[in-house]
Amino acid sequence: MNDIQTIARDIVAVGKGLLAADESVKTANKRLTSNGISPSEEMRRQYREVFLSAPDIEKYLSGVIFFEETLGQQTDDGTLFPKLLSDKGVIPGIKVDQGTEPFDDNPDELVTNGLIGLPERFASFYKSGARFTKWRAVVRIDGDTLPTSHAVLENAKRLSSYAHEAQVAGLVPVLEPEVLLEGNHSMLRAKEVITNTLNIVFTAIDDLPVDKKAIIIKTSMVLSGSESGKTDTPEEVAENTLDVLMTSVPPEVPGIVFLSGGQSPDQATDNLRAIARLAKEKNAPWPLTFSYARALQSEALAMWQGKKENVSKAQDIFINRLHRVSEASIGN
Ligand code: 13P
Secondary structure (H helix, E strand, C coil): CHHHHHHHHHHCCCCCEEEEECCCHHHHHHHHHCCCCCCCHHHHHHHHHHHHCCCCHHHCEEEEEECHHHHCCECCCCCEHHHHHHHCCCEEEEECCCCEEEECCEEEEEEECCCCCHHHHHHHHHHCCCCEEEEEEEECCECCCECCHHHHHHHHHHHHHHHHHHHHCCCEEEEEEEECCCCCCCHHHHHHHHHHHHHHHHHHHHCCCCCHHHCEEEECCCCCCCCCCCCCCHHHHHHHHHHHHHHHCCCCCCCEEECCCCCCHHHHHHHHHHHHHHHHHCCCCCCEEEEECHHHHHHHHHHHCCCHHHHHHHHHHHHHHHHHHHHHHCCC
């Protein structure tokens, strides 16, 4: 257990965070296509290499979350991606859930699949170098009707089972109950749903022998829905997000990371900075940092365009953003 507690603490080391490079094949293809790049396994590999081989990532990244395909891919010169990272002291991680499907009790909601065969998959991912892992559940807000507590509970039980299995396999589980930004809900409604969701997740965790000192919580920030027409100030986001976390996340949890969820890179940076500052002021018991996909990658991807001659410019853009997000995570 000590080992995974140490790894969990390393994931949230001061000034560092995670790159979520774990888009499924379908999502990665969508990102490539929307930047005029024709998707293929080779282009997805090149896309990953732009980020993983950028100089100095180890100054800002404690770890990278891979998708299964990427864990077995290599750089142009034949170095496996997990080895490239561990040689730099960056911890390789792996997303293990197998996506969502409509919930039987209410097909408007989603539950996450992937528990079957997890121990065998964990053993194989461990062999490939992964030391932490992620499971994403999706919670959608629709007025006062969604989410139902039934669907949240089902997702929470699965998150908890996953966390238990991961720890048994010697991997740190990152539990991500993502409350979607999409919708026209108010900030207050987002606050209520994220609070309830985290509370239900921790109730489910308490039903199993999960070591809370060896998990990481990955959560959404509290924001008004993306179709609400409201832009929240970083101070509002920080105040509400900290309120939620202080009431829902036990102090022994070693760290909390945020997803960017469709915020612009600047918003995700400014909101993280405000949260970090307020957390310091309030003496929050856990380190708080980033685990972004889009907010770290979208600007560089737009520069890269799938062309070798743009790689170094794209990497500069990525490192610049990463540096700013890392500074934001310590309130600078
Ligand atoms: P975004 O930062 O793009 O929301 O992605 C983070 C993530 O891991 C979503 O599952």
